[in-house]
Amino acid sequence: MSFFQYLKQLRKEHLTFVVIPHSGKGTKQFQLNKFLLYSIFTSFAILCISLVVLSYTFISTKYALYANLNHLQQLQEINEKQALEISELKNRTSTIHEKLNILSELEQKIRSMVGLKMSVNSSSLKPTSRSFYRNIPSSDLSPLPLEDTDIDLDILAAEMDSKIENLAELIHDVDGQLKAIDALPDAMPAEGKITSKFGYRISPFTGRRQFHHGIDIANDQGTHIVAAGTGIVTFSGWNTGYGKTIIISHGNGYRSVYAHNSENLVEVGQKVKKGDMIAKMGSTGRSTGPHLHFEIHYKGEQIDPENVLKNRLGGGTGVQKK
Structure with a gap:
């Protein structure tokens, strides 16, 4: 018997329900079509399964959204931390440039004091610290860690402070020597x-x-x-x-x-x-x-x-x- 014949037969069949009161009087009975009853049970089962699936999907989506929000929050914290590090790095870089300018001005002053012209390719305008430059292969384009950069900048800044101090002392010594040379009575006092x-x-x-x-x-x-x-x-x-x-x-x-x-x-x-x-x-x-x-x-x-x-x-x- 085919499925359609089975359904046609179900429509003809009925289920009789008898309701018997406790007193035994006024018995009631009613009939329900088998097809209708099975359809109701099937719909109810499908509805329950759908509710379960929707609940699971909702809960899974909720946890996924929570995980994503937590991940986004972590990324935001990392971005804020990196923004602070970048800002600090910019400040350190600005300080390095200021020190380079000071070194350049000191070199110019010394050269002016001893009568030398400023070289176009003056080395004082370029950082010379070996610790500042890394031997990085050209194929490796990954940036240096900020922590390493901070260490390099600190070392370079310390070296530049030392050079500035040495140049300042040199200027003082040169100035003293020039004054002594200028004061020395070694020029002919008259023609004749x-x-x-x-x-x-x-x-x-x-x-x-x-x-x-x-x-x-x-x-x-x-x-x-x-x-x-x-x-x-x-x-x-x-x-x-x-x-x-x-x-x-x-x-x-x-x-x-x-x-x-x-x-x-x-x-x-x-x-x-x-x-x-x-x-x-x-x-x-x-x-x-x-x-x-x-x-x-x-x-x-x-x-x-x-x-x-x-x-x-x-x-x-x-x-x-x-």
């Missing part, structure tokens, strides 16, 4: 011919052997006399035998003396720079003609000026040896 040197000579006044404590530079009356080095004028006036005289203290134990001037152009306490005009050549005091008597004292002792002068004996100032 050296007519008498340091040491024993025959005095033009007595005809006897006498020690000469400086050098004589002869030239025309009024020839400009300049400071042999930077310093402070400690004497400007008349000195017996020397006539109009100027004495300059240069520090580091050096003093220079300019005698027989026709006119002094500086006063006591005045600061003069190397090459500044301080007097005019003359023949005041005990002198046989217009010339400059020039002395250098070192730590209280008179020394040979020619041992200090840079351009002596026919140098750039045009001074000529006798």
Whole structure:
């Protein structure tokens, strides 16, 4: 018998239900079609199964959504942490750039102090720390961990601080050396011919052997006399035998003396720079003609000026040896 014939037969069959009260009176009975009853039970079963499936799907979806939300929250926390690390890394990088600029400025200052031009490919503008650069194969494009980058930046910053401190000390030392060099009375004080040197000579006044404590530079009356080095004028006036005289203290134990001037152009306490005009050549005091008597004292002792002068004996100032 086929399924359709079975269904057709079910529609003809009925189930009789008898309701018997406890008293046994008023018995009731009613019939239900088998097909209808089976359809109701089948629909109820399908409904229950559907409710179970929907409940399971709902619960599974709820747990999946909760897991996703939890994962998203973790990702958000990671992103916030990485954003803070990136911000800190940017601040550290900014600090590194500032230190690089400081190093560049210090190098420029040092080069300017010693008269060197700034190199186009200056190494101070590039980090040189070996710890900062990793030997990473070109095929490995994965970024370095932020923790390692922090360590590298800390090491680089510490090295740069040390270099900045060393450069600052170097600038101080160079500045001191330049000031000492500038103060050294090693520039020829006047144009002319050296007519008498340091040491024993025959005095033009007595005809006897006498020690000469400086050098004589002869030239025309009024020839400009300049400071042999930077310093402070400690004497400007008349000195017996020397006539109009100027004495300059240069520090580091050096003093220079300019005698027989026709006119002094500086006063006591005045600061003069190397090459500044301080007097005019003359023949005041005990002198046989217009010339400059020039002395250098070192730590209280008179020394040979020619041992200090840079351009002596026919140098750039045009001074000529006798």
